[in-house]
Amino acid sequence: xxxxxxxxxxxxxxxxxxxxxxxxxxxxxxxxxxxxxxxxxxxxxxxxxxxxxxxxxxxxxxxxxxxxxxxxxxxxxxxxxxxxxxxxxxxxxxxxxxxxxxxxxxxxxxxxxxxxxxxxxxxxxxxxxxxxxxxxxxxxxxxxxxxxxxxxxxxxxxxxxxxxxxxxxxxxxxxxxxxxxxxxxxxxxxxxxxxxxxxxxxxxxxxxxxxxxxxxxxxxxxxxxxxxxxxxxxxxxxxxxxxxxxxxxxxxxxxxxxxxxxxxxxx
Amino acid sequence: xxxxxxxxxxxxxxxxxxxxxxxxxxxxxxxxxxxxxxxxxxxxxxxxxxxxxxxxxxxxxxxxxxxxxxxxxxxxxxxxxxxxxxxxxxxxxxxxxxxxxxxxxxxxxxxxxxxxxxxxxxxxxxxxxxxxxxxxxxxxxxxxxxxxxxxxxxxxxxxxxxxxxxxxxxxxxxxxxxxxxxxxxxxxxxxxxxxxxxxxxxxxxxxxxxxxxxxxxxxxxxxxxxxxxxxxxxxxxxxxxxxxxxxxxxxxxxxxxxxxxxxxxxxxxxxxxxxxxxxxxxxxxxxxxxxxxxxxxxxxxxxxxxxxxxxxxxxxxxxxxxxxxxxxxxxxxxxxxxxxxxxxxxxxxxxxxxxxxxxxxxxxxxxxxxxxxxxxxxxxxxxxxxxxxxxxxxxxxxxxxxx
Numbered sequence: 001x002x003x004x005x006x007x008x009x010x011x012x013x014x015x016x017x018x019x020x021x022x023x024x025x026x027x028x029x030x031x032x033x034x035x036x037x038x039x040x041x042x043x044x045x046x047x048x049x050x051x052x053x054x055x056x057x058x059x060x061x062x063x064x065x066x067x068x069x070x071x072x073x074x075x076x077x078x079x080x081x082x083x084x085x086x087x088x089x090x091x092x093x094x095x096x097x098x099x100x101x102x103x104x105x106x107x108x109x110x111x112x113x114x115x116x117x118x119x120x121x122x123x124x125x126x127x128x129x130x131x132x133x134x135x136x137x138x139x140x141x142x143x144x145x146x147x148x149x150x151x152x153x154x155x156x157x158x159x160x161x162x163x164x165x166x167x168x169x170x171x172x173x174x175x176x177x178x179x180x181x182x183x184x185x186x187x188x189x190x191x192x193x194x195x196x197x198x199x200x201x202x203x204x205x206x207x208x209x210x211x212x213x214x215x216x217x218x219x220x221x222x223x224x225x226x227x228x229x230x231x232x233x234x235x236x237x238x239x240x241x242x243x244x245x246x247x248x249x250x251x252x253x254x255x256x257x258x259x260x261x262x263x264x265x266x267x
Numbered sequence: 268x269x270x271x272x273x274x275x276x277x278x279x280x281x282x283x284x285x286x287x288x289x290x291x292x293x294x295x296x297x298x299x300x301x302x303x304x305x306x307x308x309x310x311x312x313x314x315x316x317x318x319x320x321x322x323x324x325x326x327x328x329x330x331x332x333x334x335x336x337x338x339x340x341x342x343x344x345x346x347x348x349x350x351x352x353x354x355x356x357x358x359x360x361x362x363x364x365x366x367x368x369x370x371x372x373x374x375x376x377x378x379x380x381x382x383x384x385x386x387x388x389x390x391x392x393x394x395x396x397x398x399x400x401x402x403x404x405x406x407x408x409x410x411x412x413x414x415x416x417x418x419x420x421x422x423x424x425x426x427x428x429x430x431x432x433x434x435x436x437x438x439x440x441x442x443x444x445x446x447x448x449x450x451x452x453x454x455x456x457x458x459x460x461x462x463x464x465x466x467x468x469x470x471x472x473x474x475x476x477x478x479x480x481x482x483x484x485x486x487x488x489x490x491x492x493x494x495x496x497x498x499x500x501x502x503x504x505x506x507x508x509x510x511x512x513x514x515x516x517x518x519x520x521x522x523x524x525x526x527x528x529x530x531x532x533x534x535x536x537x538x539x540x541x542x543x544x545x546x547x548x549x550x551x552x553x554x555x556x557x558x559x560x561x562x563x564x565x566x567x568x569x570x571x572x573x574x575x576x577x578x579x580x581x582x583x584x585x586x587x588x589x590x591x592x593x594x595x596x597x598x599x600x601x602x603x604x605x606x607x608x609x610x611x612x613x614x615x616x617x618x619x620x621x622x623x624x625x626x627x628x629x630x631x632x633x634x635x636x637x638x639x640x641x642x643x644x645x646x647x648x649x650x651x652x653x654x655x656x657x658x659x660x661x662x663x664x665x666x667x668x669x670x
Binding site for chain 1: 316319320321345348349351352353355357359360361362363372373375376377
């Protein structure tokens with residue numbers, strides 16, 4: 001009996017963890033569905049969404065430009081020294097643009113927004129939870145998900161594709177800066193290869209990714225903040241810190257996992 | 268009695284192994300203020316949160332107008348919830364919104380009132396609660412007492428039918444405490460809302476509550492009127508009340524109700540054994556509501572406080588003066604017959620001057636009208652009978668005005 005018990009125990013633990021994981025995913029999906037459905041019902045959604053577009057979008061422009069520029073520059077630099085070995089430096093424009101538009105643009109934009117806005121969002125909602133502000137909304141018959149999450153989802157769906165496009169454009173100019181200005185590649189060749197290699201499907205694919213990432217980032221960050229009080233590994237300020245950490249780590253990991261899945265579908 | 272508006276039927280709730288509510292039964296009646304008293308951590312706030320659905324019971328039922336809340340449709344539940352307002356113990360103000368936005372939020376989100384009307388209603392509530400020029404301040408810039416008052420303004424701004432107050436006066440100074448209580452009581456009279464107050468502010472809470480329930484070990488140990496609880500024979504309830512009752516009233520600094528009762532017993536013994544007469548004078552500020560209207564809540568509390576101080580100054584060392592209600596003060600005059608007591612009242616009316624009550628008095632509509640019920644105690648009578656006589660017998664009323 002004992003032997004079978006000791007064998008069953010790790011399997012039972014594994015099973016329990018799997019059930020909990022599936023359950024958690026279910027809760028997250030329901031949370032998103034409620035938030036998304038409420039986008040179309042809230043009368044004051046426009047003003048709240050604009051505030052969030054300012055927070056998620058406008059205030060991220062500087063950091064997106066900065067990371068976009070340096071990502072493009074490093075791609076230009078690395079790409080040039082690889083391509084020069086094969087005598088095909090002319091393809092630098094294609095390499096930089098496709099890497100940015102298909103992969104780096106959506107992924108790095110999402111990660112930068114997690115760092116700048118996602119963590120803040122999770123902490124803000126977490127503090128509202130522990131200081132009973134979310135309960136106060138409920139007592140006023142205001143749906144907290146509708147009030148807090150829906151405008152953020154709407155704002156992310158607007159901001160993510162625009163930020164990604166900005167990242168791509170700045171990144172392509174960054175590649176031009178290292179490839180043409182520093183290393184002497186003809187700017188005409190660089191931009192003509194950019195133009196000829198990037199197809200509409202690449203741009204659409206990049207935008208699809210950015211929209212999916214917007215949903216993943218906002219849902220995960222808001223979900224963890226909203227459920228701060230349910231965390232077993234800390235209450236109060238510790239709970240907020242732990243939920244913010246989980247939100248950032250899990251949304252970053254999920255961005256990379258989702259990126260792989262989407263890429264395999266889009267290619 | 269009518270059907271209760273809210274009824275707890277065998278409600279139980281546990282957090283882990285800790286059973287907070289254990290088959291609790293409680294009735295809350297429409298249009299009355301019910302106060303829930305009990306030791307700290309006994310589960311008073313948990314009980315309150317059950318009413319509004321912030322916490323769900325493990326077993327039992329909560330009935331609203333006879334219908335179980337659990338069986339109500341989502342639409343019905345939302346309609347019921349709209350009738351409620353809740354004032355949190357820790358204020359629960361939105362810290363990224365200004366004071367004005369905080370108070371206006373329930374109206375801005377859930378009503379179709381024009382912006383100007385919302386502004387008007389918010390400012391009206393703010394003025395009544397003595398919250399001036401803080402529209403653009405954030406909660407973190409306010410003191411604890413101010414936060415409480417902002418939370419109270421937010422709870423009352425929608426003119427709700429049922430208001431749940433979770434320790435509304437904790438952390439307030441005596442005058443502001445009086446302001447909050449008189450505001451709750453005044454609003455309740457005006458709008459006839461049903462109030463549920465969680466507090467252990469004894470005896471202040473008895474002045475404004477029509478019903479009191481005491482929570483102990485997950486059950487309601489006592490349920491009845493404020494008078495009933497004060498004269499209950501239940502040892503545990505008595506021990507709790509006397510333990511919490513302060514020796515002096517917070518606002519007026521007068522002796523406690525118990526001190527008057529003790530003095531009454533002493534004088535009664537003297538009357539029975541040595542035939543030494545004594546009288547009771549029940550002073551009632553008749554027009555507290557009008558005073559509030561003309562000079563505001565804070566100034567009216569200050570006037571009451573100063574009136575009490577004047578009384579204290581003029582009574583003899585052998586007399587006892589104690590607060591007996593929101594607007595009532597009881598004098599137990601030793602070695603005094605009825606005529607002497609009446610003469611004392613006449614003297615008192617001449618001595619107490621308007622300018623001593625409050626700086627801004629006299630004002631044309633701010634007359635401080637106090638009635639005095641004078642009664643000489645008879646052998647064998649108890650304090651309740653004597654007080655009832657003082658209050659009811661019109662011929663004994665002696666009125667004086669300070670304008």
